[in-house]
Amino acid sequence: MASLNVGSLGEYIREQRRNAQYSLRQLADAAGVSNPYLSQIERGLRKPSAEILQQIAKALRISAESLYVQAGILDERDRDGLEVHHAILTDPTINERQKQVLLQIYDSFRKENGVVDGAAAPGGAGGVDPGTRDHQPREAADPVAEPDDAAAEPAEPAEPAGAPVARAAAKTAKKVVRRVAGRGVRASRATGDAADDAPGGAAEDASQATGDASRTPAEDAGGDAAPEAAPA
Template identity: 85%
Template structure:
């Protein structure tokens, strides 16, 4: 487990609070913590518990896992299947349902396109290697196989 990154967490919380257009007092009330305590967390002076982080995440409408990673409680996982992106899009309160569906379709189409390009690049590299081997064999006086 990583050490607590309290300063980075505080900055992240402040940024998320401002993005949500909440005052310090509004977020403190929504999360059920005192105004001074939240201020100390944002300034990197206090280490909140996992429970407090969960309350803050709920009030900010972000995942608790995101705050746990910021606090160093959890290691960041690599999102190889796009689940975190899907979750972020589906839970974004600033988007309506149509916008969410359009974004998901675009995101999925880019992922599929990149996967095809990756497969094609692998096939091209194998073919290129085989052609180089034939060319080297011919330049050394051998016959192609």
């Protein structure tokens, strides 16, 4: 329970309920949970499961993920970079080349904004050396032990198309598009390794990431400086 801000979740749910102009009982009925329990959730007295949050989100016509973020089940900051990559890569509605094009444009945008590439590997550096006997199993590994940083900087205000920044973005996109389309690969080659043909940066970064991931967590943990679990 330590990782959750239950009070914040409850306030958020109550706010969403009021925005939707539901009474407590109406939302409880719509969500299929008991109204006293919903009251307890909103007042921060109970920590609902993901299933209950799904039901509440569905009844409120909001995304379950927004409740998950409030509940600490999802980390909003993890969406940075990695989330867009993952979302694009797993999207079945565009083909592989389109994915590559989108990703390269996206990465170029991020570079323009001074964001260093190489999003954290999923899961991050966690776990303890399982071979260490003096490890106290009762000390739960804190999933995301993050300091309370300042809020993320607000997004830049929207600019009209044709403004310098818009033109710069378009220019970057054009550059990437030209680079992808222009690479000399004969059309007669029926198959090929797309990664080999992609521009150096992203592909090389990706292969490096893949190389690091080949070590199992157990092998990593066996090293000299095995990471320790964050204190509870």
